[in-house]
Amino acid sequence: MNIILMGPPGAGKGTQAKILVEEYGLKHISTGDILREAVKKGTPLGIKAKEYMDRGELVPDDIMVGLIREVLPKDNFILDGFPRTLPQAEALERMLKEEGIKIDAVIFFDVNDDVIVERLSGRRSCPSCGAVYHIKYNPPRNNEICDRCGTKLVQRDDDREEVVRKRLEVYRKQTEPLINYYREKGILRVVDGTKSVEEVKGEISSVLGNG
Numbered sequence: 001m002n003i004i005l006m007g008p009p010g011a012g013k014g015t016q017a018k019i020l021v022e023e024y025g026l027k028h029i030s031t032g033d034i035l036r037e038a039v040k041k042g043t044p045l046g047i048k049a050k051e052y053m054d055r056g057e058l059v060p061d062d063i064m065v066g067l068i069r070e071v072l073p074k075d076n077f078i079l080d081g082f083p084r085t086l087p088q089a090e091a092l093e094r095m096l097k098e099e100g101i102k103i104d105a106v107i108f109f110d111v112n113d114d115v116i117v118e119r120l121s122g123r124r125s126c127p128s129c130g131a132v133y134h135i136k137y138n139p140p141r142n143n144e145i146c147d148r149c150g151t152k153l154v155q156r157d158d159d160r161e162e163v164v165r166k167r168l169e170v171y172r173k174q175t176e177p178l179i180n181y182y183r184e185k186g187i188l189r190v191v192d193g194t195k196s197v198e199e200v201k202g203e204i205s206s207v208l209g210n211g
């Protein structure tokens, strides 16, 4: 099974992707995580991507398409954060066609702006193992310390309020049109992303036909 997770920043895509990895044994491809790792390592990709990420803008399509071409498995994957523009979606479609790969569902997380702002302002992540928490909805056992590896949690630079506003604007302009693109292909599945993690998980199971 191959799935695309789509929705605004902070909608809960990464959180559900981790659950899907456990449940279905899928490989999680998060372009945001790949880019953040490259930034941390200071690779040429990371140096280039950082300028855009810090401003809340999208990294150029040619870079992102090249990156996906390198990491896309043949089967059993979750794409999280890609595609984010129409040219990326079209490039992905060509790539999948060449390889004979089919996308089973594009799961769209429907979430309003108030929820997004609350989710992003409370998001904390572990710089060491990548675990994601929320200060109110999914707090770590010990204040600001990762349950899994004991590292001090951090707030992502791009979760600051002014960058969040820009990311939302970019999402509306460049990514939202993809909802119709996939609806027209008949593979769009909408879940109510404002519900609890457990409830969203249930909705995803049911749209995937396992509810």
Ligand code: ADP
Binding pocket: 007, 008, 009, 010, 011, 012, 013, 014, 015, 016, 119, 120, 122, 123, 124, 132, 133, 134, 135, 137, 138, 193, 194, 195, 196, 197, 198, 200
């Ligand atoms: P995305 O990958 O779409 O940017 P995340 O999965 O990182 O979003 O979630 C954003 C924040 O919201 C995180 O702090 C996460 O713990 C929290 N979160 C995710 N899903 C839910 C939910 N259903 N209810 C409440 N908080 C959630």
Ligand code: AMP
Binding pocket: 009, 010, 031, 032, 033, 035, 052, 053, 056, 057, 058, 059, 060, 064, 080, 081, 082, 083, 084, 088, 158, 167
């Ligand atoms: P995310 O972790 O998915 O919220 O992504 C964080 C940031 O990485 C985004 O704000 C973009 O700057 C960049 N990014 C991630 N995926 C893409 C993509 N498919 N296209 C362009 N930029 C991306």
